[in-house]
Structure formats: C-alpha cells, structure tokens
Amino acid sequence: MIEPARLTEVLDGPYRELRRELREHLTASDTVGLDIEAHRAQVFDQLGELAASRHSRLGFAKAYGGEGDIGGSVVAFQMLGYGDLSLSVKAGVQWGLFGGAVQMLGTERHHAKYLPDIMSLALPGCFAMTETGHGSDVQHLRTTARYDKGEFVLNTPDDDARKDYIGNAARDGRMAVVFAQLIVGDRSYGVHAFLVPIRDATGFPMPGVRIADCGAKAGLNGVDNGRLWFDDVRVPKENLLNRYGDVTDDGQYTSPIESDSRRFFTMLGTLVRGRISVAGAAGSASQRALTIAIRRAETRRQFRKPDSDTEVPLLDYLAHQRKLLIPLAKTYALHFAQDELTGMLADVQSASTPDPIAQRKLESRAAGLKAVTTWHATSTIQTAREACGGAGYLADSGLPALKADTDVFTTFEGDNTVLLQLVAKGLLTDYRDNFADLSPIATARLVAEQLMGSVLERIAARQVISQFDDDVRSRAWHRSLFEGREQHVLEGLARRLRAAAASDSDPFDVFNDVQDHVLLAGRVHIDRLIFDAFVAAVEGCTDAEVKGLLEQVCDLYALSAIEADRAWFLEHGRISAARSKKVTAEVNALCKALRGQAGTLVDAFAIP
Incomplete structure (x- = not known):
C-alpha cells in the first residue's frame, strides 16, 4: 500500500511548501446553528487573523509590503476551500477582487495609498x-x-x-x-x-x-x-x-x-485571477465531499453475502465504486489542470512585457476550467450526499453546507454557459486567424490542406484503433479521441458559421441557431486540456509506485469521459459498438482495481 504522503507530494506540486504551511494554520470552523449575524462576525474575525498572516500579502507587489507571488495567492485561496467557504469567498472579495482591481487597474498613486491598508484589512x-x-x-x-x-x-x-x-x-x-x-x-x-x-x-x-x-x-x-x-x-x-x-x-x-x-476587454482580462481562484476552491470542495463519502463507504456496511454473517462495505459494490471513483478520477484530473493554469497565470502576469496571445489563452482556459470545475463540484457534492444516505443529510456531516455554499459557484465570476461561449469564441478567433491576410489562392490551398489533413487524421485514428484493438487503456488512443473530437467539432462549427454569414441571415439568429454547437466546442476543448494536464503530471512523476497508481486513475478519467460521450463517438464513427462496450467493461475493471486504493487517494488530499 502506498503511503498517502507520497501521493500528496505529487499533488502539492511546485507549491508544496506553501500548501504545507497553510495546512498547519487552517482550523475547522463550526458554523452549524449560527445565525447570519453571528456567522458574519465570525468570518470577519477570521479574516482579521488571515490579514495578520502572510496569506493577505501573497499576491501583492513587494514594493508595498506584499510577497509578489501571484500563483501562491491562488493556491492560498484554493486551500481555504477546505474550510468554511464563506471565509474563502470573503478573502477573495477583499484581496482578490477589491485589492486585485486596485493593483491591476490602478497605478502607483493608488498602489502606494491603498494597498498596505487593503492587505492589513484596515480598509475593507x-x-x-x-x-x-x-x-x-x-x-x-x-x-x-x-x-x-x-x-x-x-x-x-x-x-x-x-x-x-x-x-x-x-x-x-x-x-x-x-x-x-x-x-x-x-x-x-x-x-x-x-x-x-x-x-x-x-x-x-x-x-x-x-x-x-x-x-x-x-x-x-x-x-x-x-x-x-x-x-x-x-x-x-x-x-x-x-x-x-x-x-x-x-x-x-x-x-x-x-x-x-478593446480597452474594455483588456481591463477585464487583467481580473482573470478571480475565475482561477473560484475554480480552485471548487476543486477543494469536491475533494472534501469525496473524502467524506469514501471514508463513509469504507466503513458503512449493508447486506450480507450468501452464507455469510458479515455485511458488505458499501465501497465493495460496483455501483458505489462507479458513483464515487469516477468523479474522484476527474477531481484528480482537474487538480492537475488547475495547477497548470495557476502556473500560466503567474507567468503571464509576472512578465515584464505583456504578451497578448498568452493573455488570450489564459483567459480562455480560465473561463473554461472555471465552468467545468464548478459544474463538477455541484454534481460531485450531490453524488457524495446521496452516497452517504441519511447521514449525509445531517448538518454535521458537512455535506449540506458544501452543497449550499458551492451552488452559486456556477454563477459568480461568470455564468458557466456564458464562459463556455467565450472559450468557443477564442477558438473561432484562432481558427479565423489561420485565414487572415491570405490571398484567395493561398486560402484555397489552406482549405484543401485542412481537408486532406482531416482525411489523413481519420485514417490515422482508424490505424490507432486497429493497432491498439486489445488495449483500450492506450494513451495514444485516448489522445486520438480527445483531439479528433475537438478538431471535428470546431471545424463543423466554423463551416456552419461561414455558410450562415454568406447568407442574409440576422447575425443574432445565426449565432443563436448554433449555440448548442458553440457550447460543445468549448466543452470538448477544455476536456482535451484537462486530459493533457493529467497525462503531463503522470509523465512527470518520478516515484514509480505513485506513477503506477496515477496511471490507473488517469485511465479511469479518460475512459469514463469517453464512456460519458460515447454517443458522439459512435455517431461520428470514432469507435465501434464492440469497442464502446469494452470501454464500459474497462471502467468497471478499473473501479474494482482502485477500490483498495480509494482511501489512499482521498487521504492524499491531506485535508486538515
């Protein structure tokens, strides 16, 4: 059995020292039974305690008493998601939104006058x-x-x-x-x-x-x-x-x-840290819910096997494994995607010279990951509540508060549906830019090359399917499906928009008629980025045993995502009916294989 601490080292990534420090200072908050005023007073007092620590200074410039660690400020917000989410949101408003706006939209006169008091909470x-x-x-x-x-x-x-x-x-x-x-x-x-x-x-x-x-x-x-x-x-x-x-x-x-x-969108783009922080807190909430539900499922017993006096632990049932281990695999995937995004934020906002292309990619990824992670939190917490039965409905289980506190995450810092449309708009902009400034002959040649590339891609995908016919865990096969779906959806959307634009249709009607396609394009793009982030984390793991475990979790994430969208893959000829059935069988096999490691996987989150 792998010690959870070894897996924690991988999960904590480049900010492991900061995470370790923050865990030592996080304490449980009992909010059950508090009226609104008492709860608000308690949270404000706790905010004052945070202001006295380095938490409030992390994301601000050293010239004004900060620590100049933009990525660290996001990680700190993410860690607060392990406690009372009211405190994490309150901290986010004070130092992320209010302080962040002064820092990113103001100039030296504002920084010198206001930032020290914002950090110390002298100016709420x-x-x-x-x-x-x-x-x-x-x-x-x-x-x-x-x-x-x-x-x-x-x-x-x-x-x-x-x-x-x-x-x-x-x-x-x-x-x-x-x-x-x-x-x-x-x-x-x-x-x-x-x-x-x-x-x-x-x-x-x-x-x-x-x-x-x-x-x-x-x-x-x-x-x-x-x-x-x-x-x-x-x-x-x-x-x-x-x-x-x-x-x-x-x-x-x-x-x-x-x-x-352009000025308006440039201003908003500088405030992207809020979306990234919300995604991080949602990820922490999902980890908490799964930790509660999996620990419960390992100890709670229901029904006896034939000819046995011993009742069966809930987690021994395949239905319960699928209920909890599939979202656990996605939670791991999202964790690594969040870490990758945090690194991008630090790079972009710390750069001495602004890079508009990097900024645009950051904004797009932040929008999509915030949408996917908060929807995942809402679904996962509900699943965890159900998995705990009536006990999960009790306030002191922590799950009802998690459900209530995270529900609005799908709405604030950008409505998720709107955010996925922003992702698709960015993809279409990149797609259009491939055609910009080209002569008609060059444009025709590019279109021909893309069509030929699409044909070759499908032939290659069939070859990959054939080559790994007996191995649905093939990473090359997973990648071909994620990448092929993304490319197909985007090209189809671009064709529909081009055809509509060539007609006399009203621009609003044109976009409205393809809105389902737009949202799909945004979702499958983010799905591919999450998959890539998980694979990169696994490949970068130097502990062989831990890497082997993460390989299995990554397999479960990839195959369960393919299973969830197998209607699309079947409709578009990317998988056969037999292969579709084999994917489900392999998801079941992975759930059974990971059952014994479930406790390790949630303990590795090291939630205080």
Whole structure:
C-alpha cells in the first residue's frame, strides 16, 4: 500500500511548501446553528487573523509590503476551500477582487495609498460590478460616472442599475471599486473602475450612497452581500483607476488603447485571477465531499453475502465504486489542470512585457476550467450526499453546507454557459486567424490542406484503433479521441458559421441557431486540456509506485469521459459498438482495481 504522503507530494506540486504551511494554520470552523449575524462576525474575525498572516500579502507587489507571488495567492485561496467557504469567498472579495482591481487597474498613486491598508484589512472593500439588470453583460452596465470640474459624479439611473450581490457591502465594506460608464462631455468612453467610499469611519453610509442587505441566501451566509445605489456621489478625479484610461485636468480623455471595446476587454482580462481562484476552491470542495463519502463507504456496511454473517462495505459494490471513483478520477484530473493554469497565470502576469496571445489563452482556459470545475463540484457534492444516505443529510456531516455554499459557484465570476461561449469564441478567433491576410489562392490551398489533413487524421485514428484493438487503456488512443473530437467539432462549427454569414441571415439568429454547437466546442476543448494536464503530471512523476497508481486513475478519467460521450463517438464513427462496450467493461475493471486504493487517494488530499 502506498503511503498517502507520497501521493500528496505529487499533488502539492511546485507549491508544496506553501500548501504545507497553510495546512498547519487552517482550523475547522463550526458554523452549524449560527445565525447570519453571528456567522458574519465570525468570518470577519477570521479574516482579521488571515490579514495578520502572510496569506493577505501573497499576491501583492513587494514594493508595498506584499510577497509578489501571484500563483501562491491562488493556491492560498484554493486551500481555504477546505474550510468554511464563506471565509474563502470573503478573502477573495477583499484581496482578490477589491485589492486585485486596485493593483491591476490602478497605478502607483493608488498602489502606494491603498494597498498596505487593503492587505492589513484596515480598509475593507467591495468589488461593485454586477447590476440587477446586467450580470454577465458587463460592457453595458448603466451606472454612470460623469466628469465635472475635477471630480466624477456617480449615479444609479434606476433600480435596474443598482449594484447587486456585492460581497462586503452589507456590513463591513468601507470602499468599493465601482464599475461605471465614464462620461466626458457628451461622450461615453465605456466601463471604467472608480474608487468610491461607501461608509465613513463610524460605519454610516457616505452622503449619496444607499446600502441594503441582500438578506439570507441558500449558502455562504458568512458573506455580507449587499446592494448599492449612488445619487450624485462625488469622488476626486484621482479615484479613477487609470491604468487603461484617464482624464486630464482640462477634461480630455486619454488612453493607451484607442478602441473602447478593446480597452474594455483588456481591463477585464487583467481580473482573470478571480475565475482561477473560484475554480480552485471548487476543486477543494469536491475533494472534501469525496473524502467524506469514501471514508463513509469504507466503513458503512449493508447486506450480507450468501452464507455469510458479515455485511458488505458499501465501497465493495460496483455501483458505489462507479458513483464515487469516477468523479474522484476527474477531481484528480482537474487538480492537475488547475495547477497548470495557476502556473500560466503567474507567468503571464509576472512578465515584464505583456504578451497578448498568452493573455488570450489564459483567459480562455480560465473561463473554461472555471465552468467545468464548478459544474463538477455541484454534481460531485450531490453524488457524495446521496452516497452517504441519511447521514449525509445531517448538518454535521458537512455535506449540506458544501452543497449550499458551492451552488452559486456556477454563477459568480461568470455564468458557466456564458464562459463556455467565450472559450468557443477564442477558438473561432484562432481558427479565423489561420485565414487572415491570405490571398484567395493561398486560402484555397489552406482549405484543401485542412481537408486532406482531416482525411489523413481519420485514417490515422482508424490505424490507432486497429493497432491498439486489445488495449483500450492506450494513451495514444485516448489522445486520438480527445483531439479528433475537438478538431471535428470546431471545424463543423466554423463551416456552419461561414455558410450562415454568406447568407442574409440576422447575425443574432445565426449565432443563436448554433449555440448548442458553440457550447460543445468549448466543452470538448477544455476536456482535451484537462486530459493533457493529467497525462503531463503522470509523465512527470518520478516515484514509480505513485506513477503506477496515477496511471490507473488517469485511465479511469479518460475512459469514463469517453464512456460519458460515447454517443458522439459512435455517431461520428470514432469507435465501434464492440469497442464502446469494452470501454464500459474497462471502467468497471478499473473501479474494482482502485477500490483498495480509494482511501489512499482521498487521504492524499491531506485535508486538515
């Protein structure tokens, strides 16, 4: 039997020392029976304890008292997912969203003035982007910030434009980063971010600021979500976070980015850390749920074998193995994909010279992984609850709180359906760029080469299937299916859009008619990236025994993903009916083989 600590070393990856340190400081929080105010007070006290540690400083520049470790800040947020998720979200609002916006959208004057107090929690803050009438459609927010004689005047035109679901707003926040349409004279220059005091030092709302409590939620009640309205609220010109746009003393708008649209998406792109952090916390929640359910399944017994007085442990039943070990394999896959994404974030945001291509890839991967990981958490926690029977419905099992607290993860930091569309849009942009600046002859040649490549790819895929006819665990075969599906779906989507664009169809109808295809393209692309990340982690493992175990878990992930989408693979001639049946048989065999290692696999998460 492999010691879990050996597997933990692999899971902890390049941040193993930080993870080890954070585990030592994480303590359990008893929230059962707390009313909302008591829960909020407890979480704010715990936030103060975090502020006194290095947790709050990790992601900020050393020049202002931080540690300059962007990846470490994401890992720290991910580790908080092992405890009360209200605390992890509250920390995310303070240091990820509020502090992150000041850091990424502001300039030196903002950094020097505000970052030390943000890190120490002397200045609790909010991130006021979402409006009641506009959630995902940030570009068309309706709060206004009109320039007037050296100040900006913020207004909420109506209730539809109130800032809604704003963490830290209802109780603790004293300042907000408010996203509003910047207006100079008669022209709007699009959405910009402004620092707006919302409470004075005694806790009362500032003049012109109205604050309301969102009230009880399904979960995360330790987070004080509130609503904000602004009525002729004046802030100094210097309160504009001006990295990407500014207003001169004589009232002229200036920006290093001429296009309003490109400037907007560049600003949003710098805030990608929030999505990556949410994906990490969702992964931690999935690990917690599976740890609870698998430990329960190893000890809880039900029914006797014939001619036996001993009842059978739940985890000995194949149905229970499939219920828990398949999501466990995907949780492992997502963990390694998350680590890879965290490394990309650190590389991109630490680079001395911005790389727009790397930034675009980061944003796309962050959007897709956040969607897939949070959907997985929702499904896995529900499965774990069911696997624990009535005991899993008791509050002190921890599962009901996990269910309630993570449910909103599929919505905030971007609605998952919208995020998958962003992934597909990025893929289509890359696809289109292959045709950019080509002459008609060159374009025709490229299309011919792609068609020939597609034919050769299918021939190669059949050869791979034939070559590994008796080995459905072949990594080459898995890769051919993941890559072939992604390429086929994207090419089919591009063809449909090109054909529609050549007609007189309404652009909205064109996109709406292929929305199912768009979402599929985003999903299968992320599936392939997750598979690649898992394979890379296995190949990089130097402990032979641990590598052998991870090989089996990776096989289970790949084959269960193929099994789940075997209708597509069968419809498109990628697998035969006999091979489809063999995949299911192999998933069953892997579940049985891993049954004895299930405890090791969850203990390796080393959840405090």
